[in-house]
Amino acid sequence: MDAQIVLFDGFDPLDVVAPYEVLVAGSDYVGGELGVHLVTAEGPRTVVSGSRGLTLGATDRLDPAKPGYVIVPGAVGPLAGDPDDGVETIPVLLARFGETAAVDLVRAALANPDITVATVCGGSLALAMAGLIDGRRANTHHLGVDVLEATGVVPVSARVVDDGNLVTAGGVTSGLDLALYLLERGYGPRIAHAVEQMFAYERRGTVWSDSGREPKAW
Template identity: 80%
Template structure:
């Protein structure tokens, strides 16, 4: 089983590293069965984040044929600025994702029944703005909820939203909770708990799924 964490120019480092560390620790607890890798659509290369030029090395090419998880990070950068004047803000970085070779590869990933796509923070926005999430349930950073809804996605304000082959998490640190949920889904609660204990971290929030009774609102 594979966990491919997708890097792109302007990505948020914590969106990538938090799930990377959690999944690597989980892999250790299952004897290395889970292969975790930082990838890019363009193949192995240094990828410059949006956090003061911090660089991470993508060691592989995003492969939508590999079974497992494809995890898309969000972006980081200034919030304000006029794109028409060349300001490279978070919305600009997320929109640029839609112009890369990642989009056709992500389409193939969604078409592969052996892959679950997962997103951290603005990663869901990057996919939604590229037209890949219409009609789905998802979460993102709270500042991007309106944009997410405008793309035809139903926003769910839960820490982790499990919509079957799409799992999304809102907020930068939610990458920890997302990855722990993925471990729980694939290998069970004992493996997830072992990672929680090693990291001295307890998962936050409720994992939302489209099951159970609808809450009364009046």
């Protein structure tokens, strides 16, 4: 299996690096069975983040036929400002994702039964604004929940939301919890626990999934 982490202009570095580090450590614990790659829709290139010009290098093109995970981060930038004045706010950066070739590739990934598409923070907003996850259950950063709902997505307030082939996580640091959950789902709790111990990190919050009994109203 392969984990493809999708870079786009204005991405949030922590949304990328946190799951990257967790998944690489998990890969080591399973003998390298999990490949972990930074990719773009365009292929290998240097990608500028939204965090003061920090760059990361993508080594491959996003391949929606490759079994495993496709992980979409959120963006970082100003929360307020006039786009007409050239201010690239987070909503502008996320909306711009929907104008790239990544949309068709992620759509194909969602249609591939061998792929789970995952998002960190505003990554779910990028997919929602591109019309890729209408009617699905998902979470995002708490400041973007209203926008998520307005696009036709059903918000769930949980650290990680498992909606089958779509797994989403809340705020920026939830990328750690997302990646640990993907390791547990794919390789079992012992692998995820080994990474937790290596990182001296304890997972936070609840993983919600559409299973089990419905809670009764109080």
